[in-house]
């Protein structure tokens with residue numbers, strides 16, 4: 001009995017610390033400014049982070065594309081592309097931190113970041129149990145909105161997921177408590193200001209993009225306190241948007257309805273807590289053609305980070321195939337970055353060129369092996385396509 005008493009006491013102390021941290025985070029959220037306006041910035045710094053495994057290979061190709069499309073702005077000094085090394089698993093393991101301090105400082109010197117995949121250590125693979133660099137970066141730069149668009153035009157599907165990115169099971173995901181061998185407790189956190197800002201972002205997106213409905217996904221019938229708060233907050237916020245309808249679904253039936261051809265067309269903008277968003281966006285991306293086809297924006301009010309959803313594929317590196325890794329997903333993420341910093345024209349051009357190269361013309365195909373094009377060959381093909389004076393006509397001829 002006394003044994004448990006001590007364990008409970010230790011857990012209580014840990015819990016107290018967690019609560020204090022969360023209140024401090026809430027204070028910060030309440031004080032934050034509005035989203036930065038890149039138009040008013042004299043200079044935009046784009047950080048390019050290679051990451052692990054195939055990451056440095058594919059991000060290098062994406063960087064070439066950015067340099068091509070931003071040539072004038074780079075020359076005039078309006079845009080700087082800054083390579084940031086050091087976010088490798090070896091370095092992180094050495095520092096014993098998800099993001100080494102010096103790397104975090106460098107990241108904070110950027111406005112937007114293009115990030116290659118990073119390896120998250122798992123039990124038994126020889127690395128210390130450090131937090132996922134991804135999750136850590138979302139928290140450190142307060143990238144609270146994970147925006148993931150999924151489109152399947154021929155099926156009438158055009159979804160934009162607004163996944164909360166800093167709370168829920170992820171907020172203190174690496175601070176769970178073991179009480180002896182028998183009892184393990186994790187914490188899930190929902191804050192009102194944290195819910196409010198992601199839900200507002202979803203409604204604003206709907207409003208600014210001519211969408212009529214925002215769908216809120218929770219499990220508030222069972223997870224009553226935290227999901228309940230998310231849903232209640234959504235109901236409150238929706239009153240500020242009288243022209244946009246809101247409906248609410250539970251995550252279980254939502255996963256089913258996403259594959260219901262009759263129902264799924266109705267969904268437009270979806271907003272959901274972190275873990276449900278993690279799961280549902282993989283399902284949605286798979287329907288679009290695989291998780292590797294979807295891009296992901298991690299957006300905060302000050303910073304934004306863009307990445308492919310796929311992992312670092314260490315096996316490809318081990319087998320000597322890294323140079324054949326497909327860079328198209330991270331290049332799509334680069335397109336989202338361009339859009340985010342207000343380079344709409346370049347973003348659109350890139351989107352079209354990518355569609356021509358990967359969906360329509362396919363003069364070169366990346367297979368991940370030496371029977372296909374290398375990433376560098378692919379990006380050269382893409383750059384040549386971008387330079388084509390008849391790009392618009394070519395695109396139109398395929399989509400007419």
Ligand code: IPM
Pocket residue numbers: 120132134135278309
């Ligand atoms: C994602 C990934 C991450 C997540 C992993 C790598 C920690 O699955 O971006 O969806 O769970 O958020």
Ligand code: MG
Pocket residue numbers: 278279282
């Ligand atoms: Mg995921």
